[in-house]
Structure formats: structure tokens, C-alpha cells
Amino acid sequence: MLDYDEEAERYDAARGGEPRAAAAAEALLSLVPAGAGRLLDAACGTGIVTRRLAAARAGLRVTGVDRSAAMIGRAAARLPGAVLRADARRLPFGAGSFDAVSSVWLLHLAAVPDARTIVGECARVLRPGGVYVTTVDKGPSHNVGSDIDAVLTARPPSVVPDSAGAVAAYAREHGLRPAGRARFTGRGQGRSPRRTIADLRRGWFMTLPPGDPLAERFAARLAALPDQDRPRPDPVFTLLAFEKP
16 A cells, blocks of 8 residues: 555656646536535545636635645645545534535545445535545556556456445445446556556555565566556546435
8 A cells, every 4th residue: 555645745746747637627527516515525635636626616615635644735735724634434524514525536545344434424424415426446447458457467356445336335325326427538647667667666556565576576577568668548537426315
């Protein structure tokens, strides 16, 4: 698991920067009702997407939360007075506080019980008629059929806590019903072999811990691929929306 306090400084540059943030914000807002007044961005990270949500619609008041102190420090510079440090499993807001809640690239990081709890918390702070929007299938989205994916497909399997089916089940358990879907390109996130090796050695792949002999065997196979610095195609991410009756 990556240390997101350590990741904060390079997070945006390593993950597509503003072009990716723009694509994510546009797709997310396409699922948020036009009349929404308050939106909570759970696990807002550096605020690079959150800021765009706030700027895109006049009258939409956006609040961001994240449990990483370093991430929140960067988000606060982008949205002064609108972010706070908090764990998405225990949101510090009353029931029905928001018209919309988003969690972009969060659930894939959680164990299944925590993912279920996060969805429950997001549902709790939604008002009736509000919408929860979240990314699903984050890990599988990176499989674009490249030679890198051909190498990585042999790695030990892991649980996918943010699969579309699992997230729909969490939502249903907490009284939410499907309300839409959107997709967007993760611009600037196409992997090169060299970048994938660096990510592997930083703990990106949960079943290949850094320093493990198996991880190094995968690194060697990746190092043997051609065009070490050529990015392969960008991933395409999926957002699902759920409404609180």
C-alpha cells in the first residue's frame, strides 16, 4: 500500500495532472443534479479534482475531506477554508448534510468491510434525493491490453473491493438505487515499462510487495519489454451514480 503522505508531493504529476482532473470533474458533474447546492468530495486528495468541481458551477458549495495530512495541506491551498482532515469511514457531518457526495479513486484502496462502511457513510450524509458518485473497477481499468498487461496478468490475484457489482451491492444495502453511469479517459496515465517498474517498487501493486523476490521477477520481465519510456494507451475509468430515495 502506498503512503499517501509521501505521495502527496508527486501525486498530481504522476497521475496525469490537470488534463486527467478536468476529465474526471466533467464526467462526475454530468451525474450531479443541476440543482445541487452542497457537494462533499470524500478522499479529495490534493484537491486537483475538487477545485474543478467548485469552479464549474456557480452556487455549488464544495467541501473536501481526506485522512492524509499532506494531501489536505495541498488541497487547502487550492480551496482555502473548504477542506478538512477526516476519515471517510467516519465522516464528521450530520445525516442529510449534502446534496451530492463523490469518492473518486477511493474504494479500490479499501478492504471490503471498509469499502462497505465508506459507502454507508456517504449514504448517511446524503439528503433524500441526493446522489452519490464513485469510481468503480479502478484496477481493471488500467488493463488496456498492452504488453505490460500481458506481463502483469500473471501476478497473484487480489480482491477487487470496488468492482461495479460489489459497489452496487454496498449501495443497495444502504438504501441507494442506481442513478447513472459515466466514463472518462485517465489522460496522461498510460503506463510505460519503466514507470511501471518504479510503481511496482513503490508498492503500487498490493500482491507484489516492494522487495519481495516475486516483485523483482516481474520487474525483470517488465525491463525486458521494448520502448521502455513509451506510454501505452490511457485507461478509461467508470463512474457510477446512486440516488437516495
